[in-house]
Amino acid sequence: MNALARLATGFAAALLEAWQELRIHKLRVLLSLIGVTVAVASLTTALAGAGMARQMMTETLERDGRPAMITTYAFDARSDGGPQGDDSVAQAFEKTSARFKIDYTTMIGRSYDQQVVSQGVALDAETLVVEPDYAPMHRLVMTEGRWLESEDAQNLSPAVVVDQNIIRELGLEGQQLPFTVDLVSNGNAVSVTVIGTSSSRSFGMSGQLWMLPATYEHWFSERAPLNEVSYKMWVPIEGSEELAMHFGQQMQAELPGYTVDSHREDYLMWGADESLKQLALVVSGIAVIILLLGSLSLLNVSMVTMKQRIREVGIRRSFGATTGRVFFSVMMESVVATAVAGGLGVLISVALVSNESLLNMVLATELDQMPPFPLDAALLGMGVSVAVGALTGVLPALVAARVKIVDAIRV
């Protein structure tokens, strides 16, 4: 315990000495550390930027389904239409997915024959007929209100969720939820209740809205039959291909007269996109070169300074500083300095990468949600700066530790 206390005191004292030394030589330290700060800021920005861009890209891609997403279509061999979603298909899907114990499933039916009308303004809308699991399966984030629940099927006014495009185009911004709009199907208007809004997923002069299958069936299916129906399941990536194959076979057995096609359909099915990783690697490579140059200048300054501090080392040795302590103290000066420079670099990086307008400008897009600054990039930036400090500190520390006391005092 005594030895431990001595070690702790020694460590605290070495840190203190290092800090005092840096305080005394502020200007020298500042000038020698500019390179390290710039390099750490670049390195962290490159990694954090790439990480955030990757996350944003992932979030965008997952709007079409989070991996692994198995899509199932059932085609009626007796008709020449698109994939069907009648009761027998729905029951077969439900039965088969229960047999395979799938937690997340949804039907997705689409209708392109409807318009949303409010205060005399009409907008073409794509209606998605989905089940409550749809939202977590497609990373659907609500901007206001809430998502659909099973109980909404009992609502006497059809409950819908609309995207921001509908809100914007119909001039409904600031309207208190819930409110009603008309949904017109082939000339027949039904008043629907908007219970929530989500970020925009549609482009141009159209919008998207979501409602439950039972709601659609009750109010709209007669006048606007669904154009296509598919069924989706969100399952673990591992073994998803085999699961899709077996699922298709089992559902096929439940549906005589239909052709069932079940396959994986998500952005990761052909493997991960490595382009961002490569860009990050190139930028990081450049940052590492800057870091090496910065380290060399730091080493150069430290070596020159150490030659001028030989006498001081001798004086400290006369006070009882051991060789190990001198080595550690000098190395800590470098480590503390680069840690401060690295911290500054990381802060600069955070300020740059977390600046929403700057990021929108660089990525040429408008972000719905600002992803947080990746902690691993900040930690890596700090780790790299401390490592650079330790590496560049070794040489001057060796010079200091090898000083002959008698010669040093005489200098």
Added chain:
Amino acid sequence: MSGEPLLKLEDVTRSVRLPDDSELHILNGIDLTVSEGDHIAIVGRSGTGKSTLLNILGLLDRPTSGSLLWRGKDAARLSAKQAAHARGRDLGFVFQQFNLLPGRTALENVMAPLMYASGRDFWNRRKLATEALERVGLGGRLDSMPQTLSGGEQQRVAIARALVRRPRVVLADEPTGALDVSTGRAVMELLDSATVDSGAALITITHDSNVAALAREQFRLDSGRLHPLSEVVVP
């Protein structure tokens, strides 16, 4: 333990090899015993090996032959780390050129040796250093930088720094060499009284016989040999 000498040199020699491969003998057969409370002065002309002797006494250098006993222990058997700890704990140095650490205040300079102490001394370093500076009459100059202090004040800071860890032996190498006569005398009186108060032994190396006269035991270093001053025949 109280009767045991702090330092004992027996037939100590020190020589160095020169670039032309010849040997330069700096010290020859030095015998010296230093006990608690002693005040010893060693006088000699420049180049007679005074500083070399002081370095050996301060465990900064090792004899070529002969033995140095540090508190009864053969110093040759002390590891570098043990020697460093002994220097920090039991030895205080006062140098001719003061050797104050640049860029640090008087207080920080006196606190510097306490950075190598452990426990209470380390954590109370500010208080201990302030008291040490007050004892040498510099309580009002704690935050002064060395370059703003006079030579005498700088040497007083150096004395406070040498005494702050309450050493058993204080080694002063030409402590008045950079000072005028009256300031030098004041500094020596301060050093003498401070060591008397603390019970530490004081070994002063000087070429000034007036400074040496303040010591209770005086030696002259001549041709690498140490003679009691009474035996020395002035040429």
